[in-house]
Amino acid sequence: MNTKKEIIRILEQNSEYVSGEKISEFLHITRTAVWKNINALRNSGYSIESVTNRGYKLIARPDKITPEEIALGLKTKLLAKRIDCYDRIDSTNEEAKRKALAGAPDGSLFVAEEQTGGKGRLGRSWTSPAGQGLWFTVLLRSSLLPSQAANITLLAGLAVCRAIQRNTGCAAMIKWPNDIVIESKKVCGILTEMAAEMDRIEYMAVGIGVNVNNENFPEELSVKATSLRLESGSFIRRVPLLQEILFELETVLKDFPLHTESLLREYKSRCVSLNRRVGFIRENRKMVGVAEDISPSGELIVRCDDGTKFPISSGEVTVQGIYGE
Template identity: 65%
Template structure:
């Protein structure tokens, strides 16, 4: 048997955890050792490490180990276990508390962090939303994370990356929770007219080359109560589903879906945009926006290939909106 000399401990933990998750019955230390090609001592050490991370693993003499409980906590080994992506999220940076996962992703991008690197925190002290707004990120209840994307994984129309991220989150929420999530253009995720997720995309580029893109995603997962000023506009998956939602499962689904969408968009952008439009709650509704400092209302009728919201004014003319605040009738209490 090949011993575990020089083997990555994180990888061993992932493999031990995955093996236990795939076997409901007891698994002997000998079987784990033989299947994973590591020593019995390494198995024992990694079992104890998993226990210290919150996993409850029974051990019975002459029978082996059995996974009894998986925590709703976030750690690299928990994220990597069962993550079905090629690059997205394979390099994980976890923090108990940080100023902003986007800020950390940008710092690490300059230090050479790889494409698909994931930066995730239990709490953000300086989280930001679109247009410089503060994004509340309480500890232990939500998913607050950023993904670093290098040029090779980016679509030609890079400005659409924020829409593609919104589609990935929306599809993942619908798949995992069955909640009727929709997208408010460009990338807010709403359920029943209230916001459950915000996405902030930041880019570093030179004149002829994009250095990197950071996609920051904040999701209210298991928040039970909101401050009075937010309760009209904000909701959580727990509130909408009536039960807690597994944060890591949702994260893994989003990463997998985002990677798929980025790949598919390169070959068939029309199909991906059609998928986006079916989930865009802004379309066919009255929207408000500002044009040349003048507040206007119109009907949203389409999304352009460049990701713009196309609206039809009262006189029949079409306007393409590519930035700024757009209100939608019936969303966030708008009438």
């Protein structure tokens, strides 16, 4: 039993004061243990009022990412049954890979308040300031073949897009393969890394970075980056958004084998890359065309001006009207 989580649950379910005696009886612990756990919660940022002969009352919860906060109200059945939280770490993807090699189970979640070496696609760095965003990685031990790994990347993008729209009302869309954009600016990036053999995936680390409450960005990023706070005009609590992303990710992963076509259709309907002019590199040549479709294996299908079609499975693709292009 996670005692602090259970105490939070009890206090949340009661709008009035709850006596230490009632909490101790319900959890089968001593009143001294109740008092110690209450103090530990206060030290973690919870505002808990205590009144003699009345008990304890939860006044406010911190916007702090802790295992107790994540687990409270989490709707998943597989994802985030193991939760590792860090105040500061090099990269949640790197930590997930380290823990994968040590035997961490399928669905393990690694979350950080700050990353000092956050990573993006194509070797880029990802700015991850403390307390402002969601920087996390989900470890998957998938039964998919390595050739199907690209689908996980698309599904993660779809899950984040759904969750942002439901949680904030922002009109989030997807820039192929897995950037989440609002209007023409990036609000989320996804990096999927894996260890695999020819016929099986040992594990996948699905890293997700969401700009949640950032109010400004470095000058070089301000043209192409935004946050949910800037777009919605409101402060966004991070844990409920994280819980929603995890729920949607578990949902699309579960649905994918039976509903592949409908999920691909939904992805296409949310993809801003389609029906726009795009640029890409082919054999060291800059090429342009119109993004016409996405294949069942996740490739972007581009028709060049001479009528030639190219399937693109990786690399940088610029999209007219997005990120100032």
